[in-house]
């Protein structure tokens with residue numbers, strides 16, 4: 122599809138909305154309306170007498186649809202002005218494209234990754250939960266099911282927010298290594314075959330970063346509320362390396378205020394009784410064992426080097442090691458999976474009865490995987506059935522949704538939802554996704570965020586993305602965290 126931006130430069134807003142609604146279209150921009158051919162989208166903005174008017178004209182298959190919206194911009198500050206015109210442009214593109222779709226997207230015109238944060242903002246600005254739900258449904262066209270999910274996640278976040286003090290922070294520690302690469306992986310993670318020799322120098326650098334960060338945290342008077350070790354696959358480390366990492370954390374940070382300690386064990390083929398014992402003796406309370414699917418043909422098709430039997434074994438070993446908070450991740454939309462085999466996977470997990478089950482939707486690469494419109498529509502329908510079936514089965518089994526997020530390019534424009542048994546919500550997941558508190562991220566690819574809780578202002582400091590770059594930057598790693606913990610007034 123060709124698009125134009127006329128009298129504005131909100132390229133990201135227009136592209137994001139077009140991809141959200143028409144994921145099979147390859148987008149390209151034309152400079153003027155004279156250069157366009159069907160299918161096209163023209164986005165036009167005019168401003169006059171303190172009022173902005175956005176108009177979108179969309180033409181596909183010989184049919185043209187138009188939408189227009191206006192809003193007052195008189196007296197708005199820069200941020201509010203930008204927010205207003207961006208929303209006008211996005212919603213007019215949405216209104217002009219939707220008549221071409223077989224059905225309204227479940228998230229309506231919402232393209233953001235944190236819908237619950239949006240709802241929380243509405244409630245904090247004075248709306249009741251009911252009014253926020255009406256706003257989501259009527260203004261953003263969100264489906265009744267997704268609206269209920271969003272309001273519930275917002276309510277969980279608001280409750281958790283009350284338990285966070287001014288000086289409370291959380292830590293994320295990244296181990297960007299995996300035993301092999303899954304075909305769908307979009308993370309920065311190196312395989313042990315390619316980069317195994319980097320693991321020891323990586324740990325050396327990480328232990329140094331831990332020591333320096335802990336000193337800054339102490340000096341800033343902050344206390345650590347939760348720790349999450351993720352990846353990659355942290356249990357790619359052997360038991361000695363894991364023990365070294367966990368001791369470094371415990372020796373340098375004060376964990377006397379810790380309310381939650383999670384290790385995303387992840388791949389069952391890396392989990393052993395010895396490693397589980399190391400985690401348990403370091404007071405790790407929560408682990409993740411992620412099958413993604415319990416169908417062996419699907420696991421083979423996505424390049425996992427383990428079968429469903431390995432998941433059952435790892436789960437059993439974790440229970441035997443004393444873990445009573447276990448999360449399991451699933452992905453809807455994997456190659457070769459069907460609504461039926463996905464439902465069987467959900468049932469198998471429910472029989473294991475983990476405390477948390479996180480249902481992800483496969484993120485697709487923009488314009489790459491779904492070039493065939495019929496295949497895209499079929500996949501959207503299948504993923505929709507998978508998610509609806511999982512939601513039904515999980516609720517029947519006593520699980521409730523507690524956090525959710527979306528990614529930019531998800532199959533069918535759906536979402537990822539964390540489900541839990543009562544009172545087993547993962548604090549870190551909610552805090553991180555809803556941006557409730559400052560989180561310092563250690564390791565390659567770590568993005569630390571200082572959250573100013575009164576205003577919602579967020580400041581970031583990024584670590585180098587790849588293990589080698591990270592190791593080479595060892596002398597500079599503390600600088601970003603220092604800036605976040607000691608901001609200039």
Ligand code: SF4
Pocket residue numbers: 298299301302303305306307308310352353354387388
């Ligand atoms: S286990 Fe996770 S991080 Fe590692 S390759 Fe697979 S999807 Fe990527």
